[in-house]
Amino acid sequence: MAALKEGKPRRRPGWLEAAALSLAALVAFFLVRGCAFMPWNRSGPETEVRVTVTRDFGTVVLKDELVRLERGGSAMDALREAAEVETAYGGGFIQGVDGLRSRYDSALGGGEKVDWFFYVNGHLADVGADSYEAREGDWLVFDYHRWDYSAFTPFLAGCLAQAFRRGYGGAVPAKVAVLHAPGAAGQAEEVAGLLRANGSACETLLLEDGWTPRDGEYAVLVGTWKEMANNAYLREAQSNASRLGLFAYVEGGAMRLVGPGGEVAKTLGENAGVLEATGPRLGDGRSAFLVCGLDEMGLDAAVEALRRVLTEGCRPVTVLVAVAGGEPLAVPGEVK
Secondary structure, eight states: OOOOOTTOOOOOOHHHHHHHHHHHHHHHHHHHHTTTTSGGGOOOOEEEEEEEEEETTTTEEEEEEEEEEETTOBHHHHHHHHSOEEEETTTTEEEEETTEEOOEETTTTEEOOEEEEEEETTEEOSSOTTTSBOOTTOEEEEEEEEOSSOSOOOBOGGGHHHHHHHOBTTBOOSOEEEEEOGGGHHHHHHHHHHHHHTTOOEEEEEOOTTOOOOBTOEEEEEEEHHHHTTOHHHHHHHHTHHHHTOSEEEETTEEEEEOTTSOEEEEEOSSEEEEEEOSSSTTBSSOOEEEEESSHHHHHHHHHHHHHHHHHOOOOOSEEEEETTSOOEEETTTOO
């Protein structure tokens, strides 16, 4: 074998040099791209949701962020993206968010009745946040409030636009029934027009005394209390305000506004209207949403408040009470 000439390295065969160059290029690609295309680093489809953290029945907004999750992520996962979360009872119970902790010890049966509550598109969730699969476009609200007046605050009027567009758990309402008192056909058409512009199919119907919500029905009741008072469903709801979590109800022709602790904090006698749900969750067969006034001016004020919620947005408050000529009042958080 001939000796190698001193000072000159041996050249690789052509095919070996080409392979080395290819390998170098591949290594450089990995370094620059971070191996993003490899199976163990590939991101699946993502879900974008809105996470809002509030206190005092939605009146104080602490955080409001859009969060992206891997498809199939839970509401708890979404909350963890936006805040520091403490859990209890195996991780399914929200004990604290950003240091704001539950004040009630269920094991000892003591302490203040103040806790975290979780809502999906305005509906009180029927599962824990770790068990609810977040869906594209959901508005997830985590509110810290008292529950000594009512164990459940079932619906957030400030989320009405999202409630009708997105529903709960992926069950989107096919049609919204706008039922009206005999003298409120014009206001009902206005409400239906607002809901259609918000993306909901609607039909307007006359509210009959024997009407009651059907399973799966999203219903909006429009009228003055005097005209609707003969409906048995509404009468029963108003007489069970605490059990149903109603912070505004009609009694003796006046509207009682309940404060956070359950006390009647204010009474309105005229020109007042309300936006409020009457039961646990719209569409479950026991609930309807009220656009109601003590009188004609109060009803018009309620319709105007609804227009503002649907077109301008709103904090995720529990109840909105409108008085003709004034700004809507968030109840119970802003009742003094």
